Amino acid sequence: MTTSFAANAEISRVFAASIRPSSIKPRPTPPPLLGCTFNRLSYRFPLLSAAANSKSGVFSMSKETGRTIADGAGGLTYKDAGVDIDAGSELVRRIAKMAPGIGGFGGLFPLGDSYLVAGTDGVGTKLKLAFETGIHETIGIDLVAMSVNDIITSGAKPLFFLDYFATSRLDVDLAEKVIKGIVDGCQQSDCTLLGGETAEMPDFYADGEYDLSGFAVGIVKKDSVIDGKNIKAGDVLIGLPSSGVHSNGFSLVRRVLARSGLSLTDKLPGEGITLGEALMAPTVIYVKQVLDIISKGGVKGIAHITGGGFTDNIPRVFPEGLGAVIYNNSWKSQLSSNGCKRLTFIAYNCAWRQAGRIEDAEMRRTFNMGIGMVLIVTEEASHKILEDGRYKAYRIGEVVKGEGVSCH
Numbered sequence: 209m210t211t212s213f214a215a216n217a218e219i220s221r222v223f224a225a226s227i228r229p230s231s232i233k234p235r236p237t238p239p240p241l242l243g244c245t246f247n248r249l250s251y252r253f254p255l256l257s258a259a260a261n262s263k264s265g266v267f268s269m270s271k272e273t274g275r276t277i278a279d280g281a282g283g284l285t286y287k288d289a290g291v292d293i294d295a296g297s298e299l300v301r302r303i304a305k306m307a308p309g310i311g312g313f314g315g316l317f318p319l320g321d322s323y324l325v326a327g328t329d330g331v332g333t334k335l336k337l338a339f340e341t342g343i344h345e346t347i348g349i350d351l352v353a354m355s356v357n358d359i360i361t362s363g364a365k366p367l368f369f370l371d372y373f374a375t376s377r378l379d380v381d382l383a384e385k386v387i388k389g390i391v392d393g394c395q396q397s398d399c400t401l402l403g404g405e406t407a408e409m410p411d412f413y414a415d416g417e418y419d420l421s422g423f424a425v426g427i428v429k430k431d432s433v434i435d436g437k438n439i440k441a442g443d444v445l446i447g448l449p450s451s452g453v454h455s456n457g458f459s460l461v462r463r464v465l466a467r468s469g470l471s472l473t474d475k476l477p478g479e480g481i482t483l484g485e486a487l488m489a490p491t492v493i494y495v496k497q498v499l500d501i502i503s504k505g506g507v508k509g510i511a512h513i514t515g516g517g518f519t520d521n522i523p524r525v526f527p528e529g530l531g532a533v534i535y536n537n538s539w540k541s542q543l544s545s546n547g548c549k550r551l552t553f554i555a556y557n558c559a560w561r562q563a564g565r566i567e568d569a570e571m572r573r574t575f576n577m578g579i580g581m582v583l584i585v586t587e588e589a590s591h592k593i594l595e596d597g598r599y600k601a602y603r604i605g606e607v608v609k610g611e612g613v614s615c616h
């Protein structure tokens with residue numbers, strides 16, 4: 209490993225391509241994500257553009273300004289919590305004018321008979337919960353997941369991952385915990401942690417806080433790209449369960465918690481864990497499962513359910529003139545008996561009813577609702593997937609003529 213120290217106290221870390229994730233060592237400390245981020249890979253799709261990949265913004269309780277965000281007249285919304293999807297969409301439209309031809313969950317770059325597929329993301333204001341709970345060991349898994357889950361929607365196998373860690377003052381022990389999570393995420397994705405950047409920027413972040421960004425690159429044969437072009441009415445939507453909220457919607461989660469009076473140290477009934485531990489459950493990395501399903505044939509499109517939920521993400525992979533019907537309760541009763549209920553109960557039910565008063569449409573556009581990845585497959589392929597006992601999967605809907613996503 210080569211380490212160089214720049215005058216601005218940035219620490220560049222470069223690892224040889226042959227070094228596997230398990231050999232990586234520590235790094236720095238603390239900052240929060242301000243506002244929301246918008247994945248520029250998505251602006252070819254007007255229905256959700258930035259909305260589909262928006263990240264949580266820091267919600268209102270600012271010590272510096274004392275500013276609070278007034279809730280709307282109706283139920284609490286993502287915008288009330290500080291994330292303006294419409295503003296993000298406008299930025300995406302402007303970027304599209306400057307850099308046309310980019311679209312999808314990942315960006316494709318031709319290389320011989322293959323495409324390199326690249327994605328970048330962060331973990332939003334889930335970082336704020338990491339700071340508040342002191343749980344830093346798994347946030348790196350979230351970071352890897354958000355990028356590799358995007359690029360596998362094209363059928364790409366992740367090759368390598370790069371990370372960026374920024375803080376005001378480098379706390380090596382804390383940084384090591386975070387990087388260990390990134391290493392774990394890379395191992396789950398069967399990809400190499402190729403390198404990264406540690407930036408120590410005095411006075412830029414609050415003491416004890418840090419910021420994270422991640423970048424993943426994968427590869428897929430040109431004749432094997434999953435692009436949704438052959439999707440037709442009657443195709444089946446298969447949902448793969450999430451572990452909870454994953455890494456989107458945390459500005460709204462945190463606002464609901466503030467209104468509910470719940471504490472992150474409160475124990476969840478019958479779960480043996482705290483609310484904070486449940487909320488910090490790492491994002492599921494779907495790489496091995498999805499690539500295995502693709503290898504069996506019949507997969508026409510894949511949507512990573514991040515910010516924007518079902519409403520914005522599923523239509524991204526459809527040809528014009530097609531929409532989806534989601535079967536209400538086709539998976540929720542089954543999720544209630546496994547680990548997903550931790551967050552399904554907290555963010556989707558308990559806090560929603562008691563404090564958030566979040567309307568169903570807003571829920572579906574903000575959270576994954578217990579399903580982190582949706583595959584659009586043929587009827588025949590759906591039976592094979594559902595009969596395969598190795599993975600949990602649910603038939604959650606179907607493709608129909610029309611536009612958008614409706615729930616019945």
